[in-house]
Amino acid sequence: MGVTTSGRSIVRVTATATDRRVDAVAVESPLTIVLDGDVMVTTMRTPGHDLDLAAGWLVNESGVRASTDIIGMGAFATATSDEVDTVRLSLAPGVRPPRPRAFVTTSACGVCSADILAAFAGPDAALHSAGWRMPSTVVAPLLAAMRERQRMFAQTGALHAAALVGPTMDVLWVREDVGRHNAVDKAIGRALFDDLLPLADHVLVISGRISYEIVHKALTAGVAAIVAVSGPTTLAIDLAREHGLVLIGFARDDRFNIYSGSERVDTGDAT
Numbered sequence: 001m002g003v004t005t006s007g008r009s010i011v012r013v014t015a016t017a018t019d020r021r022v023d024a025v026a027v028e029s030p031l032t033i034v035l036d037g038d039v040m041v042t043t044m045r046t047p048g049h050d051l052d053l054a055a056g057w058l059v060n061e062s063g064v065r066a067s068t069d070i071i072g073m074g075a076f077a078t079a080t081s082d083e084v085d086t087v088r089l090s091l092a093p094g095v096r097p098p099r100p101r102a103f104v105t106t107s108a109c110g111v112c113s114a115d116i117l118a119a120f121a122g123p124d125a126a127l128h129s130a131g132w133r134m135p136s137t138v139v140a141p142l143l144a145a146m147r148e149r150q151r152m153f154a155q156t157g158a159l160h161a162a163a164l165v166g167p168t169m170d171v172l173w174v175r176e177d178v179g180r181h182n183a184v185d186k187a188i189g190r191a192l193f194d195d196l197l198p199l200a201d202h203v204l205v206i207s208g209r210i211s212y213e214i215v216h217k218a219l220t221a222g223v224a225a226i227v228a229v230s231g232p233t234t235l236a237i238d239l240a241r242e243h244g245l246v247l248i249g250f251a252r253d254d255r256f257n258i259y260s261g262s263e264r265v266d267t268g269d270a271t
Contacts, residue, residue: 056185198222
């Protein structure tokens with residue numbers, strides 16, 4: 001699993017007192033993904049579910065669409081530490097490999113200086129089954145269910161989360177990471193290992209804002225809808241509308257905004 005929190009000495013100041021104590025802080029450390037001996041990327045992440053992270057990254061960056069597309073994968077520690085810092089893998093013959101990146105991807109960056117505005121052909125399969133609609137009444141319960149399973153966030157207050165929700169609107173799993181895009185990769189990577197791709201009629205719930213790269217990752221995996229606590233960017237909205245992805249932002253308590261795919265959200269309002 002890896003060490004996800006570490007104690008750090010802090011000074012806590014309140015209206016009535018100042019005291020020194022040890023606080024639980026989210027760990028941020030590098031993970032390098034290596035394909036057949038070649039470094040593909042080094043990303044800053046929170047340790048844990050590193051194989052899921054690498055698999056989800058491959059779904060977005062390469063031709064990987066099924067667990068059988070990866071014929072070898074392992075996590076390795078450094079010679080001086082028990083902590084995982086490298087995932088080494090091999091792809092099946094004929095599977096399109098990712099393009100190497102000669103830089104470190106920070107926890108705040110999904111695609112960074114990659115060609116994010118390059119032509120995107122769209123998802124490989126339909127995002128929704130015939131007649132699929134998302135009840136508006138599930139939005140608040142899904143957010144609550146994700147929060148209940150954000151164990152590391154409860155300790156540190158510093159981790160994002162991504163929850164994958166099945167067609168019956170049940171939360172399948174939640175993944176946490178210091179980076180939003182890493183949390184999404186971890187959630188999608190688990191789906192790859194479980195041979196669930198493409199994720200038609202599935203919903204991705206995220207704790208942060210909706211950026212272009214988050215929508216891109218969702219579309220590549222075939223997700224039907226995104227629900228987020230914060231808002232989307234203009235590029236995220238445009239990409240979602242282009243491909244029919246339901247996009248819901250500022251989902252808090254009993255309110256939310258629909259930025260794309262409103263015809264597929266059942267609000268109970270005839271208007």
